[in-house]
Amino acid sequence: MKRFVSVVLVLAACISIVMLASCGNQAGGSTAAAGEKKEYRFVMIPILSQAWFDIVYNAAVDAADKLSAETGYKITIDYQAPATADPVVQNELLERVIATEPDGIAIDCTDINVTIPILEEAMARGIPVILYASTAPPGKLIPHVGNNYYEQGAREAEELVQRLNGRGKVGIIHGVPTNPPHAERFQAIHDVFAKYPGIQIVAEAYDYDDIENAQREAAAILSANPDLSGFAVCDAAGPVGVGVALKEAGKKPGEVKYVGIDDLPQLQELMREGYLDLSIATQPNNIGRWCVISMFMENLGFRPITFYDTKYALLTPDLVKDGVIEGF
Numbered sequence: 362m363k364r365f366v367s368v369v370l371v372l373a374a375c376i377s378i379v380m381l382a383s384c385g386n387q388a389g390g391s392t393a394a395a396g397e398k399k400e401y402r403f404v405m406i407p408i409l410s411q412a413w414f415d416i417v418y419n420a421a422v423d424a425a426d427k428l429s430a431e432t433g434y435k436i437t438i439d440y441q442a443p444a445t446a447d448p449v450v451q452n453e454l455l456e457r458v459i460a461t462e463p464d465g466i467a468i469d470c471t472d473i474n475v476t477i478p479i480l481e482e483a484m485a486r487g488i489p490v491i492l493y494a495s496t497a498p499p500g501k502l503i504p505h506v507g508n509n510y511y512e513q514g515a516r517e518a519e520e521l522v523q524r525l526n527g528r529g530k531v532g533i534i535h536g537v538p539t540n541p542p543h544a545e546r547f548q549a550i551h552d553v554f555a556k557y558p559g560i561q562i563v564a565e566a567y568d569y570d571d572i573e574n575a576q577r578e579a580a581a582i583l584s585a586n587p588d589l590s591g592f593a594v595c596d597a598a599g600p601v602g603v604g605v606a607l608k609e610a611g612k613k614p615g616e617v618k619y620v621g622i623d624d625l626p627q628l629q630e631l632m633r634e635g636y637l638d639l640s641i642a643t644q645p646n647n648i649g650r651w652c653v654i655s656m657f658m659e660n661l662g663f664r665p666i667t668f669y670d671t672k673y674a675l676l677t678p679d680l681v682k683d684g685v686i687e688g689f
Contacts, residue, residue: 400435401464403656405493405649406455408471408537408570410442412625413597413645417493420649421467428657436657439463446537446569448472455479465489465656472539477501489659493648496541496668504665506651508673510542513641514549514595516673517620520639521591524618528559529590532582534575534603535567536596543570546595546622554593563589568598572627575602576609583610589617597623600640604631621676629681640676646687647671 405421407414418440425436441458443450448471456479458466466483470476473495480490480503492505521531533550536543554560563586566578575598583589583606592603600621607617614635621628621640628640651669659665680686 398660399433400437401657401660402437402439403465403467403653404439404441404458404461404463405652406441406443406451406458406466406468408443408451408469408540409446410444411570411572411598412627413623414442414469416625416645417649417652420646421653422649424650424653428653434657436653438653443471446471446540446571448475448539452476452479455483459483459486459488462486463488464660465491467491467493467652467656469494470540471537473541474498474539477503489656489665491652491655491665493652494540494542494643502667504655504667506648506655506666506669506671507542508643508671510545511549513622513643513673514546515553517546517622517641518550518553518593520620521593521618522553522557522560524620525560525591527557529618530561530563530586530588531591531593532564532566532579532586532589533562533593534578534595534599535565536570536599538567540570540596543595550593550595568596568602570596570598572598572602572605575599576605577602579603579606580609583607583612583617591617592619594619594622597625597628600637601625601627601631604628604636607636624676624686626685629676629685632676632678632681635678638678642674642676644671644674 405418421438425438429436441454443454451471452475455468459482466488470492484490490503492503494507496505497503535547538544554562564582566582568575568578579592579602594600594603600619603619619637621637624640624642631637648671655665
């Protein structure tokens, strides 16, 4: 958090220099120069309405408020969340958003390949676009904020193999198959498991980043495989759904091993209850903040970042023992 505040102060200083250079000795009491645009509306579009995306959104609002206070500009975040992870629905929403001529669009694409033409249309109209979590296909230079998701998936899988002592039957809960972060984690998990002959993948399912779907799919896998040793997950909804399914199946904490993704409050509660002891957190607060910074800077004429890696952090029981923590 201190780092972000420092960035805001440096950004405000840079903006002041730019405004002074463009306005000469013009008097004014605020950073925003007279005659310049003083209000910006940035639209955020997630895959669907879900708790992880709420964290990103809240961090974006916090960043917008801080930038507004420090710079004299008014920055608002317009949150447009589809009810389900459907690329057709998301693309229709995106097209409606473009028609309103926002000052920037941050989006996590349900299917990046089918959405690319619409994003390019927005950029051709001068609307700054940044991907969060999603990454652009090779050859498409669209700025993005996020992590190395293959590395995340590999770390999760290695940690799970360690907890299983290299042997056991495992189920995999995939997220949205066309979403790059989920697909990259899924591939990494498969690649790691392939190195261990004692690990047997007995079932795979998709939750489409929905906790209820994850719970239902995990319950079905548990019912069909009573000797299941562990679960691997590919999105933020997965570990919560798995944990609830384990509790409903009467499994004791630690009886079925799994490692989480991200840091939803429900996941932290499951961690306190002993159902998992590690989660690979994508630091959604930083993702939300840097989306806003990137869109704002591009509106001021600065070249946008190509990729800002927020890195991942390890969430452990010690960190959540006193209650839900924020700031990952």
